[in-house]
Amino acid sequence: MQFANPRRAALGVALIAATALVAPPAQGAFAAPPGSARAAATPVSVSVNARAGLATVPATALGVNDAIWDTTLGTDAVADLLGDAGVKMIRYPGGSYADIYHWETHTAPGGYVAPNTDFDTFMASARRTGAEPMIIANYGTGSAGEAAAWVRYANVTKGYQARYWTIGNENYGNGHYGSAWEADDHTDLSPTQYANEVVAYADAMKAVDPTIKVGAVLTMPANWPDGLVGTGDSATWNRTVLSIAGPHIDFADVHWYPGGGNAAEALGKTQYLDDSIYALRQQINSYGGADAGRLGISLTELNVGVGQNTQPGAIFLADAYAGLIANGVFTVQWWNVHNGIGTPSTVAGQTDYNDFGLLSSGNCTADNSVCEPPLNTPFAPYHALKLLSSFIHPGDQMIRAGTSDPLVTAHAARRPNGDLAVLLINKDPAAARDVALDYSGYTPSSAAPVVLTYGNGDTAIHSGSASTLPPYSLTLLTLKSSSGASPKAPTRLAASAVTDRTATISWSGGPDAAKYEIYRANGAVSEQLGETSGTSFTVHNLQPGRRYTVNVLARDGAGNQSWSSAPLTFTTGAPATSTCTVKFADTNDWGNGYVGQIDITNTGAAPLNGWTLAYTWPTTWQSVSSGWSATWTQTGTGVRVTSDATLAANGGTASVGFVGSYSGPNLFPVAFTLNGTLCSIA
Template identity: 65%
Template sequence: MHIPTLRRALASTVLLAAVTATAIAPPGAHAAGPATDTRVDVDVRAGLATVGNAALGVNHAIWDAQLGTSAVAELLQDAGVRMLRYPGGSYADIYHWRDHTAPGGYVAPGTDFDTFMAAAQRTGAEPMIIANYGTGTAEEAADWVRYANVTKNYDATYWTIGNENYGNGHYGSAWEADEHADKSPEEYAATVVAYSRAMKAVDPTIKVGAVLTMPGNWPDGIVGAGDQGTWNQEVLTRAGAAIDFVDVHWYPGGTTPAETLTTPAHIRDAVHLLRQQIDRYAGGDAGRIGISMTETNVEIGRNTQPGALFLADVYSGLLAQGVFTVHWWNVHNGIGDVTTVAGHPDYDDYGLLSSGNCTADNSVCQPPLNTPFAPYHALSLIGDLARTGDRFVGAGTDNELVSAHAVRRANGDVAVLLINKDPDAAHTVALNYQGFTPAAAAPAVATFTNGADGVTTTTGGTAAAQTLAPYSLTLVTLHPARAETAGPKAPAQPTATVTDRTATMSWPAAGSGLKYEVYRQNGGTAELLGETTGTSLTARNLEPGRRYTVNVLARDAAGRVSPPSPPLTFTTGTPADAACTVTFRDTNDWGNGFVGSIDITNNTAAAVAGWTLAFTWPTGWQSVSSGWNATWAQSGRTVRVTGDAGLAAGASTSVGFVGSYSGPNVLPRAFTLNGTVCTTK
C-alpha cells in the first residue's frame, strides 16, 4: 500500500469511523469483556512534557544519493518527521560545506546543502545542522550560517558543534576526526564558545548546541588525564553560557532483542541525571538549555520488529521527559550481515528505508529501494501519537513485557500507545483512567504487528480492554465521554523548598476563586498530596533522599479542572543534625563500574557497640561487586554494611566498595545507621 495513503486513511479512521455503543465502566473499574492479564493505568492529572514542533527527527547523510528525492521526502513527511539532521554523524567532522567535500569519506551526488534544504522544505521539517568541529573552523561555521540564513533565507535555527567529539581519542577510543592538538573537553568547550560567538554574530536568533554524552553511556563518569571533571562537567562549566541546547546519542546495546527492549526503562533516570548536570554546571539560567537526542538505534533487529518496538518506546519515553527532538540513525545506510530476527529477514541496516542493495556475493538482496523497514512503521505510529501541542501524561503497567505511553490532546482526546514486547504471547490489557472518562464507543485502533507490511486501522476492542498481538504496537485513540467546556488555565510550574521530610510547593495564582490540587506522579496513577485555596502547600512525611515529581491543577467553583502544571521534580534531603553523618564519594569511575568510598561519623556522645549501615540503590541495574573494611551484603536493591568493631563517640570510620551498573548510575542519597537516618554529604 502506498504509505501516504495509509497515513491519510488512519486520520480518516480517527475522525470518521462509525462507532458502536459499548458500556464503559467508571474509572478504576472494568467493563465486561475478555479476560485480562495486564493492567494499564493512564492519569491525565500527571502531566509530563508537551510535544514541540520538531519532535520526530531522522538523520540525512551525504553518502545517501536519495537524500534529495521527492519519494523520500514524501515518505518522511507521511511518517510525521519534523526535523532532519545533516550532513550525517561523524562525516560532519570532515565535511566542508563550501565545496561539498569530505576528505577521507564518500560524498554521493545530489547531497549538497541546498539540495538538503529543498528536501527538508518538501518534508516540512526543520534542519539540524552539524558544524564541522574536527577539521573545520569557527569562520567556516559562521559563513555557513550567513549563507543559510542571510543569503538564502533558510531560517535554519539549530546548529550543533561537532558530533561525538568525546570519541577523538582523549579517553582511549578514537573514531571521530579531530585535528586539534588538545583533545580535552576543556579545548572542545573553549572552541564551542568561539564558534557560538562567531555564528551568533551573523544571526543572533540561531540556537547552538554542544555535544555531551548520555548518562550511563561511555564515557559518562570518566575523568580523563589532566581534566578537572567528566566530559559533561567540563563542557557545561566552560561553555554553558554560550549554548542553547545539548546534544546526546544513545546506543544502549544488548546481546539479544529481549535485553535491548529492557533498556528504555533507563530513560527517565538518564534524562534526570543529564538535566541535573546541566542545572549544576551550566550557570544560573541553565533551565533555558534544551536536550536533543540526535542518534539512536539497536544492535539486533534493526530492520525487524525489535527495532520497531525499541523506536516506539524510546521516542515516546524521551519526548515525555522533555527531550525536544529524537532522531533515528538513519534514513538509508545499506546491507550488512543478513540474519533472521523474530522470524523475518534482518539486513543489519541502520536505515529506516531499504537501500535496495545486495550482499557482496549477491546471494541476498534487500527489498526494492525505499521499501520501509519495520522501524519506519513504528515512527509513523509515533507521528500519530505525538503531534505538536499534545501533552504526554502518566501511564504505567504491571507487566514488564508491556509498555504504555499516553498523550492528552487539546481537543480532550486521549491517545494510548501499547507496546507488547513478548515475542510469543498475546496480552489482553485492562485500561484504567484517572481524570478522564472515555466515550461509550469503540475506540479507533491502529496496529503494527510482527512481519506486517504496514499499519492497520480499525475500531476494535473497548476503551476498557485491548488485546495486543505478540511483538506488536497498538495505538488507541479515545474521545471523552462528554464535551468539556473551558475551565481554568493550567497553573505555572511550581517551585519547592525542601527538607528531609517536607516539601513546600508554591506557584503563581492561575485566576481568582480557585482551589488547587497537588498530585504526586506514580506511573499511571497520581497521588493527591493535598488541596488548598492558597498558592502554596506543604507535603509532609516524605521519605529522605527520594525523588518526587508533582503537578498542580486548578479547580473552579463549577468543578471544572485545569490541565496540569508543568511537572516539578525535586529530591528530599537528609537531616541536618542527625546522630550520624555519611560522606559518600565516587572516587574512580570507568563507565560501567566505580569505586565508592563511605565515611561514617558517630555524632553522639555515646559509643556505638556495633553498627550496620544500610542504603538502597535507586535502580535495579546497580550492585555491589565487592567491599572492604566491613561485611557487605546485598538483597534486592538494599545494601547492608556491618562493621567489624564499635564506633566511639565522635569517631569516624571508612569503608569502600566496587560498584557496577548497566544503566544510569544514580547514586544513593540516604543512609541509615542502625535504623537512624544520617546526614548525607
C-alpha cells in the same frame, strides 16, 4: 556515528551479534495468529492517568538523520516518504562526516560525498518534507569562522531560518578516552579544549544570527565515556563541558545506542530512559550555570541493538521516542534514512538486513546471496514512526500510563481538542495479549475508539482491535472525551525549602480556579497530597533521599478539573544537622563499575561501640560487588555496612570502600542512617 564506508555504520564499539527470536509473523489484525498462545486468561490492566502530566510535545519531536553520502538525500521520493511519516526535524550532514565536512566546498576529505547532496539541496528537500534542519558544524577539522560563515549563508544570504546547530558529532570519540573514530585535528583532545572551542563557536555564530540555538555534545548517562575522567582531566566530559560552555549554549546533544545480546534484551533497554534523562538533567542543572534550567536536550542518534529492519526495530523506535518525548527531549532522531545492507539474519520469522536505515538502500551482500527490497521500501521502523505521527502532535501533553504486564508497555497523550491517544506495545514475539483500560482524571465518550495496529511482518498500518494486542505489535487507540470546558492548568511549578521530610510547592494559577489539587505520581497512579485555594502548598511526611514527581490541577467553582500541570521532580535530602555525617564518593569509574568510598563521622556526644550504616540504591541495577574495612551485605536495593569497631564521640571517623557495579544510570544514594539515625551529608 562513524562509517566504515559511505553506506555502512560502525558504532565505535563492536555490536554484539544478534541472537534471533524466532516466532511466526502476525496474520490478523484482531487476534493472535493461528497456533499462537495467549499469555494469560486475565486481561492486562492498562492504567492511563491524566492527572499525571508529563512534557508537552514540541513541533520538532519526530526526527531523522540524513547524510551527504546518501545519493537519495535530495530526491522528492524520499522527502515525500519522510513527510508522510510526520518527520519534523532532519539532521545534516551526517554523523561523524560532520567533523570532516566543509560546507562551502561541499567536500569531506577522506570520505565519500554523493552528487546532489549539498546544503541547498538538503534545505530544499527538508522544506518539501515540512521539517526543520538541525545542522552539525564541523568541530573536528573546521573552525568557528567556518561555522559562522555557514550561519551567515544559511540565514542571512538565503533566509533559511535554520535555528538549530550543534558543534561537532561524537567528539568524546577522538581518542582522548582510548577509542578513536571521530576526526579531531586539535592538539589538545580534552573536554576542556572542546568546551572552550564551543564557546568560541557559539559566540561567533550568534554574532551573525543571535536567534539561533547552539548545542554542545554530551554523553548519555551510563553510556561510554560517562563516568570516565581522562588523563590530565579533573572531571568527566559532561561536567567539564557544561561547566565551561553551559552559559553559552542552548541545549545538550546526546546519542543512544543501547545494544543488547538478543531482541528481548534490546527491547528491555528502554527501562533506563526515565532515569537516564533525569540523571542528564541533574548534570545540566548542577554544572550548566546559574540559568541551566533553560537548556534543552536533543537525542540526535538512536537505533536498536537487534532487528534494525524488523519488528524489534519498530517496537524500540516507538517505545524510545515516546519515552524520551515524555521526558522533555525536544527532538529524537533515528539513525538513519538510508544506511545499507549488513549481515542478514532472521528475527521473529522475518528477514532482517542489519541495515540501520528507515528505508531500503536496495543493495546486496558482497556475494549477492541476499538483496534488500527495492530502493526506498519502508522497513518496520518507518511504519512505527508513521504510527507515532498519528499518536502525538505538537501541543499534545504526554501523560503517565502503565500496565500490569512487563511485556506490555503503554504511553498516552492528551490533545487540546480533548481527544486521548493511547499507544500499546506488545513485546511478546509469540503471544497475543487481551487488555482492559482504566482512566484516571479522564472520562472517554461512549463512541468506539479509532484503532490502528502495526504487527510483525505487516507492510502497512491497518485497523485493529481495542481489546487484543497481536504478538510483537504496536496498537494506537484514539478516544473522544465526554468532558466539557475546564479551567486553565497551573504553570511554572517550583520546589523550595526542600528538606529530608518536607518541600514547598508553588505555581502560577489562573483566574478561573477556585482551588488547586496537588498529586504525587507513583508509577501510573496518582496519590493526592492535598488541596489549597492558594498557589503554594507545603508537603510533609516525605521520605529522606527519595525522588518525588508532583503535578498540580485546578478546579473551578463548578467542580470542573483542569488539565494536569507539567511535572515537577525534586529529591529530598538529609537533615542539615545530625549526630552523624556521611560523605559518599565515586573515586574511579570505568563506565559500568567504580570504586566507591564512604567516610562516616560520629558527631554525637557518645561513642558508638559497633555501628551499622544503611542506605538504599536509587535503582534496581546498582549493586555492591565487593567491599572492605567492614562487612557488606545487600538485600534487594538495600545495603548494610557493619563493623564491631568503635566510633569515638565528637568526631570519630571511619572510611570504608567498595566496588560498585551498574548496568544503567548510576544515581548515587543521598540518605544514610547510622545505627538507625539519619545522617547529614558532608
